[in-house]
Amino acid sequence: MAKKGWDEFEIGAMLRTFNGKIDDIAGTRQENRDYSENSSYTASVADWRLIKPVFNKDYCIDCQFCWVYCPDVSIISRDQKLIGIDMDHCKGCGICVEVCPTNPKSLLMFPEQADEETEIASWPKKDEKEA
Amino acid sequence: MSEMKKIKNLKEFSTSADRFEGANLLCPGCAHSIIVREVLNATNDDMVLSASTGCLEVCTAVYPYTSWDASWIHIGFENSSTAVAGAESMYKALKKKGRLKQPDRNPKFVSFAGDGASYDIGFQWISGCMERGHNIMHIVLDNEVYANTGGQRSSSTPIGSSATTSPAGKVSYGEKKNKKDMMTIMAAHGIPYAAQVSPNKWKDMVKKIQHGFAVEGPVFINAVSPCTTEWKFDPKDTMHLADLATDSLVFPLYEIIDGRELNITYRPKNVVPVEEYLAAQGRFKHLFKDEYKYLIKEWQERVDANWAYLQRREEARV
């Protein structure tokens, strides 16, 4: 964000989360909220990542462990289904992979540069030992 | 009184619209934000939040960004409890005077603070809030160290932990004092609800937070928050550490109602040896030298004694 001069911002270093008014925050999904430029939702920490999670929906059972344990609100669940990963906010911690209970896992970590389609095409098979 | 949010299972919970945002500056794998999300998603009511100076505060409101979708205030290190108590007092005043802008809401007043900001520097402020009976919830994000400033010991730091101001060295095994028992101190204020929670047990957490929101009066919550940076474990293992904490009974999950009635809310099927919990963390690495192994034994004895004490209190209903 552009660095503003002393006369260009709200007094008291106060920040507003949304542009204008919001009626029911808890009942409004992120994509339907009018975030202001001051909400960190509009920022990205993608450059923190060295490794990234890749989601393979073929094995996902929508248990939502990854959703509840993601520290960065980066597992996108809608209507009780995991639909993707918010790569602007994911810091690549790998918790989602650790807590994924399926066999093989529905989420795996790969180098940041890895191609998602290639990795999904060569996804590991079921681990018989673990099963 | 607003209706309590119905959360039967994790699938239902996952329909929550988060009011805490990513691209905050907390470390990858930080348990603080997992706890915050579970707390905030436990209700659909409006919230007024505060935070004491600490990791959560400095990482979620760095100008020009805020990660909070509810009104939030930070004043200082010691006073998040009193800050939100002031806001709660204003709410009561404006309600009486008929000047609330949205009088139909049922806001929840929640203060977040680290163990340093709660067990140490903010102790008096929290005690004052508990004694006065404000309708607030104070939540400790207990990572047993001053993590924000680089790992200095607090009165929550357990025996044998190597912190920067109680380091392990040639002639020292690190922290010498046992962790302060905040739960019973807070419960002794006669508050309606005090509970220890852990983010891995999300359902236990949500139930306790909802109970806390439902009662009138001050609520104290101690949440174990495994710290990848200061406990020294891989960020991906945060929930594994939380599992070890609850299942070794180092962090037993229980609640105290009205300062007296103690209920254990989680009994692990297979209790994990404390040694496993310690071994998973770099801050206890030195305890595995021969000369300090007796400390591990003592650790186990302490944890067993505490578990026995909690069970006796639960049975005795005192």
Add this chain to the structure above:
Amino acid sequence: MAFDKMELREIEVWDGNFAAAQALRQAQVDVVAAYPITPSTPIVEGYAQFTADGYVEGEFVMVESEHAAMSACIGAAAAGGRVATATSSQGLALMSETLYQASGMRLPVVLNLVNRALAAPLNVNGDHSDMYMIRDSGWVQFDAFCPQEVYDLNLIAFRVSEDHGVRLPAIVNQDGFMTSHTAQGVKPLSDDAAYAFVGQYKPMNDMLDFEHPVTHGVQTEEDWHFEHKARQHNDLMTKVMPKIESVFAEFAQLTGRKYTPVEKYDMDDADVCVVCLGTSVETAREVAKEMRAQGIKAGVVGLRVIRPFPFFQIADALKGVKAIATLDRSSPNGAAGMLFNEVAGALFNTDTKALLSGYIYGLGGRDLTKAHLVALFKELQANVDAGKVTTQLQQFIGVRGPKLAFL
């Protein structure tokens, strides 16, 4: 919930503390969070009694320390309503961390500061050490010389502090014991007239507006901090004084009581004058009149507004004076004295080339006697006659032992 109004006489006999408590009651403060400390305790006790007797509808929160008092005030102010408290001395010292938070977050709070010495050694009596300690904390600071002014300035302080162009907390100073515990005639407004003057609180950036969530108390480092502090200073320098003057004018219309940022007494033709604060202003006025009978054209300047410092107003008030004494009631501990420095700064680039000397007096409640002031005015006249300062620039008056003078 209803609350009762109080019938007041045209002239009440109130001390400064009770005058403050009455003003807070009439302003219908939404949250008072406070902690007792001598000599401001009776403000808190008075307000507690009003609450117990059903005259207060707002919340009265007795907290466990002064730091908590201001912390709760800040939380309450950020939530969006009228907030006030009172303290003194060590209490102010304990809350000083949060004073910067209140001003930095631009939250209106009215603080009655009943001036008292700072330990060590411990002392409960009046001097201005506490007032001086937090003078750069970003609060607007008024100074009352008597109980009537305590009452008036409280009502005025809410108007200034809560104005959306100002949004800065305000302190109303009064001398410990000399004002706070000395009953005098006070002409109050009726409850209705007082509240009509203060007006209903108008929220801004309020946390309790759930349709517009706000974040207060952010972190700024080297890339933003300077701009925010600059903004606050700018508003103190450009917006506060015009607002104070317009509220003073409105108050004068309502009550006939006229205030100015710098109060001048017998200054039109004065050769010599003192610049001082608090109850000393009234003592100095009396002595100045007596000096005139002795042929010394003496005057007095009292600061009604200490922050923002009335730089130009004080230069104007001192225009044409030949010798000035600043009276600082706080140990400067290794410097010349706050008033000495501020007055010197205000005059330095002007055509007024007066002889300036400073006096340290009254620490820990030591009396400033008329005899002290007679001697002081005579010294100033001697300076005028000699065309130079004939004494050292800084002198202690009223202290036992060998004469103490420096610079």
